[in-house]
Amino acid sequence: MSDSLNAVILAAGFGKRMQSDLPKVLHPLAGVPMIEHTLRAVAGVTSELPVVVIGHGADQVRQAVGSHARFVLQQEQLGTAHALQMAEPLLSGQPGLLLVTTGDMPLLTSATFSRLVMLARSNSGPISMLSVVLPDPHGFGRVVRSADGSVCTIVEEAQATPDVLAIRELNASVYCFDNLWLWDALRQIKLSPKGEYYLTDIVGVAVAQGMPVQALIADDPQEALGINTRQHLAEAAAVLRSRINSRWMLAGVSMIDPATTYIDADVSIGRETLLLPGTVLQGSTVIGTACQIGPDVKIANSELGNGCQVSYSVIEDSQLPDETILKPFTHRFNNQDVSPARE
Numbered sequence: 001m002s003d004s005l006n007a008v009i010l011a012a013g014f015g016k017r018m019q020s021d022l023p024k025v026l027h028p029l030a031g032v033p034m035i036e037h038t039l040r041a042v043a044g045v046t047s048e049l050p051v052v053v054i055g056h057g058a059d060q061v062r063q064a065v066g067s068h069a070r071f072v073l074q075q076e077q078l079g080t081a082h083a084l085q086m087a088e089p090l091l092s093g094q095p096g097l098l099l100v101t102t103g104d105m106p107l108l109t110s111a112t113f114s115r116l117v118m119l120a121r122s123n124s125g126p127i128s129m130l131s132v133v134l135p136d137p138h139g140f141g142r143v144v145r146s147a148d149g150s151v152c153t154i155v156e157e158a159q160a161t162p163d164v165l166a167i168r169e170l171n172a173s174v175y176c177f178d179n180l181w182l183w184d185a186l187r188q189i190k191l192s193p194k195g196e197y198y199l200t201d202i203v204g205v206a207v208a209q210g211m212p213v214q215a216l217i218a219d220d221p222q223e224a225l226g227i228n229t230r231q232h233l234a235e236a237a238a239v240l241r242s243r244i245n246s247r248w249m250l251a252g253v254s255m256i257d258p259a260t261t262y263i264d265a266d267v268s269i270g271r272e273t274l275l276l277p278g279t280v281l282q283g284s285t286v287i288g289t290a291c292q293i294g295p296d297v298k299i300a301n302s303e304l305g306n307g308c309q310v311s312y313s314v315i316e317d318s319q320l321p322d323e324t325i326l327k328p329f330t331h332r333f334n335n336q337d338v339s340p341a342r343e
Helices: 034-043 058-068 080-085 110-122 179-186 199-208 230-250
Strands: 005-011 051-054 070-073 097-102 127-133 142-145 151-155 169-178 213-217 279-282 297-300 314-316 331-333 336-339
Touching: 005 034, 005 080, 034 058, 034 097, 034 110, 051 058, 058 070, 080 179, 080 199, 097 110, 097 179, 110 127, 110 169, 110 213, 127 199, 151 199, 151 213, 169 179, 169 199, 179 199, 199 213
Parallel strands: 005 051, 005 097, 051 070, 127 213, 279 297, 297 314, 314 331
Antiparallel strands: 097 169, 127 169, 142 151, 142 169, 331 336
16 A cells, blocks of 8 residues: 555634534634644645645635645535545545544544554555544444454444444544545445434445554554534543643743643743743744743733743734833733733
8 A cells, every 4th residue: 555645624613612602623623723623733744735625614624724634525414425526526536545534522642543544554444433432422433343353333322223232432433545445435424313424434345345453552542532512622632731830840941830831832831941830822832941930920922032021911913022021900912001000
């Protein structure tokens, strides 16, 4: 099999449970649109420009993602298998593997994608999939394995017998396919009673052909969190906040209380900087070395030099030179103080 790897990100859904006019995949998470986390994780395993399947809010998604992807449009919402078929004109006939994920699973990492791709390269069959083991199945389909450990079927919760309902290995809806096999197989998926074509049914196509389907259990079950509600969005934000804070502490940044320290994904912080409780660093903010920030400080899209001290203040779209000690209760916007310091 060729070493070539392409990727498709499914991002055409309505996201009705978000109760929002904004397309689900554009809801901000750690300062960037949700789908941006998926794009970055995919970019960690392939240099090929991913294909994003768009539908609801297509123009908004296209504008937000820009040149970081190729786009195909799913005009009718006819299920996940139908959505993937929209990418066939761009990808069919190419040897190699195709990674398929969704734009509403922002906690998946490049490391997990890489492990799945490695499994696919060693798999003699056409499908390798990601699974997750959870005590609460959250309504996910159950992964049923054969005696040899390969996957024989995915059973949706509504159709599961009591024995299958007891299974706690769940389908994470992330796949790596043999690209040459995939497109004809998609056409063999039958319409569901709900009037949609489900990508999970492709496992049955491979099994019927006598071809093995392998599953990789995710090391971190949190990665399989999909965003369907604002509550899920808050849960994902907490996980990302912990990851980001841990990364900066390992890089030499101190935090008095990480639970009350909020750092966006694109912020940069120098070593020996101390962040006190209530610190919020947003957007493309850059903090120099040996600064003391907080308590109760918001800094957005600003650049602070080395050795700066800021407390009880707001800084937006501004720059502070080295060794600046800002008076408490300052609001600086565009390098101008818009509220006086309190005496």
